Amino acid sequence: MENLKDKKILIVDDEPEIRIMIERFLRKEGFYRIYMAGDCTSALSICREGKPDIAILDVMLPDGDGFSLLSSIKQLTDIPILFLSARGEDEDRLLGLGLGADDYIVKPFLPRELVLRLMAILKRVYSSPVAERLPVFRLGEQTIDLESAVVHRNRKELSLTAKEHAILVKLYENQGRIVTSDALCQAVWGDDSYGYENTLMVHVRRVREKIERDPSKPIHLLTVRGLGYKLLVKEIR
């Protein structure tokens, strides 16, 4: 993980105050190899000489727009790009992401938000795939291993079916929060999954048989009447 902080970051924004502020936040987070540019020309020359690992681009620049700068940078080197735009329009967002940008943040932004998204991109692009493993967590007496889709209970191993696994992954991603039955159906059966609500109930019942001590009185996987389901978790790893 630590080596992510060694990555070279290029900040391109025509407002010097914004550049300075972003640099400050990044330095505070532990990044120290930071390049800055105020226009496309200097951004491209930095790309040639400094070989940054990621670029944060403003959409509006004095000598061109960020989208064409993205294309020019991608021709030089295939690095992840994060757009930072003062134009909030959806079209811009789609255009940016369509051109191959890795993320798109609308100004004004909170520094924490920027750093989190930047870290997420860096992790995805530069970390070893080991970190992508699905979690293992404890539910009362049971240990649930989502990576290998099994539930450990009383030294026994209960395997989860694909549907049960998908339900648990979705609930785990939103642990402590209600997930609507529509969202669960969509996660398990994909779009246009209307009419699966009763099937979902059957699958939830089977999940409960594996993770609850008393499936009729669940304490981990709760039903929220009329809305959906909620998973209460205590994580161990």
Next chain:
Amino acid sequence: MEGIIRILRRFVAATLLFSLFLLLFNFVLLGTLVFTENDQNSSPEGIVKQVTQGLEMKKDSFQLDRQATELLQQNHAWAMLLGENGHVIWEYHIPHDVPDFYNLVDVAKFSRYYLKDYPVYTSEHQEGLMVVGYPKESHWKYQLDFLAEWISSLPLRIVLLLLCNLALALLISIVIGTRLIRKIRPLVEGVHNLAREQEVQLDTKGIFGDLAQSMNSASAILQNKTAALQSRDEARANWIAGISHDIRTPLSLILGYASEMEDQSDLSEEQRHQAGIIRSQGEKLRSLVSDLNLVSMLEYEMQPLHLKYIRLSVLGRQVVTEFVNHGLDDRYDIELKLADEAVRVHGDEKLLLRAISNLVQNSVRHNPQGCKITIETSLSQDRSQYRIIVRDDGRGIPQEQLAEITELYFSARRKRPDQQGHGLGLPMVARIAKAHHGHLILANGVDQRGLTAIMEFPVQTINPIYPTHD
């Protein structure tokens, strides 16, 4: 085109009716005007009769009564009576060039045609043949001869004649009608295009040239006005977009440094608290700017919609779930009543979610004392509209404010500034509904308690395909 064919049909029918009427009228005129003259007493046959009756034998000489004499005088006619032997036995003003003896051949000749170019008419008298003559060239005499067969087929011939007339009238009316229609058709299309706000450019030649010219100029005026309106709307939307763009950079700096100070451990707690206030107010400003941008884009129809088929019940459930997940206060009780869940509308998921969540947020914000909020979905009676209703039993909105609450607060139509919130919530909902060809209805609840907000959207008629269960 349907309209034009109807016009043509009516035109032909009218022409046929008119021709029939004309024909009938002519018959009547023929009867009343033309033939009446001949029926009168002064017709030659009538006069001959009168003269014959008026001539009486009295003591070996003939005496013409006064009435017959007057008749002859009026018509400048003369008369003579031929005896059995062909001699003239009585006469009245007989011209000099008329002989006084006639043989059989002479009688046969003049009884049919003329006597020395005088048109004459004959009648039988007790004493011989009465002849009445008129001045030369005052009457034309013709003899009519018909075959019996011809007379008997006359009705058929008249019917045939009428039919030919009708056919001719039909043909002429169709020819004239189609010619007229050909001229009218571009005009009709032009009027339809005007209604559709499309550009109209007609040929100004021909009989309807004036009309075409007027339509062309009306179209030009409309086009200019639309363009002016559009460019003004665009200018407004761009202005708002520009302002929000310019606000975003300074706001980034305010939010950035304020949130950094909030986390700074070497500041006093009070200072950190104040930085937190700056940060949270900055976030409010951020949402205001983006809402203002969204509302103005919707207002000027510049907001791109990412349309797909959506079940509103799903969105209703999602909104309630989000409010519950974010820790809705216990003072608020939220309930879902979903019906006809399978029905779908065509819409932008993000915008519709925003609209429903604005309505719930509105109920929460305006009722700090707490209230019960109900979200309902249902199909209208004729199954053409799908509704999502957000109802609360809180304070409601005074009746006089209901109408103007969805106006933008920079609009002249909305007078009172909103005290709570930034006042963009309900205008945004109304505009999102409108962008989806639906509408927002706001009403006070029963007994003036609480607010009922109804959003109605046209139902997408395609049948959803139910997946097979596994």
